[in-house]
Amino acid sequence: MANSAEPSSSLSFTSSSHISNAVTSHNMSSSSGSETGPSLEIISLSKLSSNLEQLLVDSGCDYSDAEIIVEGIPVGVHRCILAARSRFFYDLFKREKSSSEKDGKPRYCMSDFLPYGKVGYEAFLIFLSYLYTGKLKASPLEVSTCVDTGCAHDACRPAIDFSVELMYASAIFQVPELVSLFQRRLTNFIGKALLEDVIPILVVAYHCKSSVLVNQCVDRVARSDLDSISLEKDLPYEVAESIKLLRLKSQPDDECNTVPVDPVHEKRVRRILKALDSDDVELVKLLLSESGITLDEAYALHYAAAYCDPKVVSEVLSLGLADVNRHNPRGYTVLHVAAMRKEPSIIVSLLTKGAHASERTSDGQSAVSICRRLTRPKDYHAKMEQGQETNKDRICIDVLEREMRRNPLAGDVSISSPTMADDLHMKLLYLENRVAFARLFFPSEAKLAMEIAHAETTSEFAGLSASKRSSGNLREVDLNETPIMQNQRLRSRMNALVKTVEMGRRYFPHCSQVLDKFMEDDLPDLFYLEKGTLDEQRIKRTRFMELKEDVQRAFTKDKAEFNRSGLSSSSSSSSLKDNLSHKARKL
Structure with a gap:
């Protein structure tokens, strides 16, 4: 039956x-x-x-x-x-x-x-x-296919994951004929799927006690070049050990082609990776100096991008000791590994450190094609409520697509404005206001840019938010803060804001131009929208609506230039429209 x-x-x-x-x-x-x-x-x-x-x-x-x-x-x-x-x-x-x-x-x-x-x-x-x-x-296409238009969807990750979910349901809820059916379906995936996509099949086969399916997956993985550390991280202990044992048994047959493993070197590498697991970058630095092993030799940045907290990845990158475009033995750069994880902050951190989005794996995949093959249409097209963060799947694809198509010099434009004085406070006021308007127009993208630049961890200098305060003081005075401490704090804030604006220029060049013009020409007049005579308020309202149209046109230009806009069409566009309309109605 x-x-x-x-x-x-x-x-x-x-x-x-x-x-x-x-x-x-x-x-x-x-x-x-x-x-x-x-x-x-x-x-x-x-x-x-x-x-x-x-x-x-x-x-x-x-x-x-x-x-x-x-x-x-x-x-x-x-x-x-x-x-x-x-x-x-x-x-x-x-x-x-x-x-x-x-x-x-x-x-x-x-x-x-x-x-x-x-x-x-x-x-x-x-x-x-x-x-x-x-x-x-x-199976519904929105959850069993990927957003890669060139994919046949016969073995992409969403197709596999959906069958895996049905296999779990069939086994746990004890419907044997469905277990048999989905066991056959998953078997058909094994030969066609990428090695990484065989892992969830192997895991479900192990949990559901499907020995036939387990043996087929183990055979595929054992013949692959997947390293032992990845086996231990991604598979149940018994399965990982059986794969290692199978590899040892098959070693004599191709001993001449086997590179001997240095147990001391491997032990030192594992210590470095365990330090990364503990989020202890200082210990990593100590182990590097003691062992004589480099981050590149340990493929530590690849490991961190796959398994560690994004902050750890950022800290390792800040050491400046690793090649972000280095290929591991399987032909993957760190950006390829980050694309598999689909963590936007890691992807953007790598790009800002010089990772090449155009680099391809040995089988011809780029980072963006990896992301597309991992993403379901349901997740990519998910609508976000106003003010909510755009979903990670969409951000990853959009950022990588923009990086593939952008002008290589677009991110190198320095921040300048004829209205900016040399005074530190004036620069900070300009940057705070500019970032505040960016957050108003593009909340999700601005939030991501600020996270990458660590702007959210620095104390805010009174900018746009100061207009909402009734008191005349722009900032409360901290009597315990010395002038030197204050200067350091303000410069730290300025550097974070500068980096945030540079991120915006890099990924939203047309929208950044609109903001530049607005900051230079209109900010003094439109800063206080509710003040002035009725005629003045009417003029401000008209200009504000024009600004809204300018920003929407900039979105259209970015969309046309980069073929497809993944961020603007969901949360940011609707948030921009709602926020500006609300302010205009108040006038």
Whole structure:
């Protein structure tokens, strides 16, 4: 009956039922004696399947008697159906009552059901639909494909991850024919997928005790050049050890091609990497000097980009001891590794330190193509609420696309303005106001730029925010702060703001030009929007609306120049429109 779970079949309704294992031979014999028997049974089962499906798709007939919360979304279920179709739910509903109830319905949380792995909302709906109808629906494209238009989606990471989620659901909720089906599907991925994408297949096979699938994955990984440290970080201990053992057994056959391993060197490298795991960059520096091993020899920056906190990556980069464009033995630069992790702050930190976005892996992938193949359309096109941060998937792709297409000199433009005095306070006031308006127009992008520049960790100098204060003092005086301390603090703030503005120039050149012009021509008049006569306020309102149009045109130019804008179309554009419209209405 395992094959009955294939998408082309709709006759597997009773296949996973544990309480109706005995199908009467009477029905089978009677149907075999009549030509109309099988046809009538197919029609009846199909109609039953369709009727039960209405319980899921028709919101007007919500007769569910329980809810399961999946990724924060309540899903109504019927315990009688789940108990009849799944041994897991049969035992659950028999022995337990819900810990909390709403409208008389027991509520359960999906995360409480899972001893390992993840089952997302869309995967659970597919699984639930099968329990109700006996039919396995096609996987939704928004969660089972990637945003790489050149991908066939036959072995990209979202396709694998969605099948992995369904494998977890099938195994944990004890529906054996689905386990068999998704085991075959995952087997088909192994030969076509990138090595990194085989890892989640191996992990789910291990947890779900699928020995056949485990052996196939282990064989693929053992024949690869994936290093031992990565094996230990990404795989369960038993699996990693079995791969190492398999490699040792196969060593005599190709001993002549094997590079001997220096155990002392490997031990020292591991110490350096453990220091990175402990976020102790000072210890890393000490171990480097004592061992004579360089960061490049240890591939420490690759390791940090893959596994460590972004702040640790930034600290290692600030040492200036590593080549950001160095390829590891597998042909990946640090930027390629960061793209696999999809952490925007690490990607931007590497780019600002000279990482080349155009560098390619041995199989021809760039950092942006790696990100695209890892990103689902659902995540890329997710709409953010006003003021919320743009999702990381979209930021990573957008930043890398812009870096691939930007003018190499665009990021080297120095900050200058004819209205800026040499005085430190005047420079700070200019920068604070400029960054404040950037945060108003592009909140998510400005936040990321400030994080990279560490501007959020420095004390703010009174700029735009000072206009909202009723007192005449721009800043409270700290009597314990000496003039030297104050100067150091202000210069630290200025350097962070300068770097923030440079980041904006680098990735949003047209929008930066609009801000430059605004700061030079209009800031003194528009700084206090609610002040002046009615005519003056009307003029300010008109100019403010013109500024809004200028910024929107700049977005359009950036979008045209860089082919596709990943940041402006979601949070920033809507935030810009809402904020400016709100201020204009107040006038």
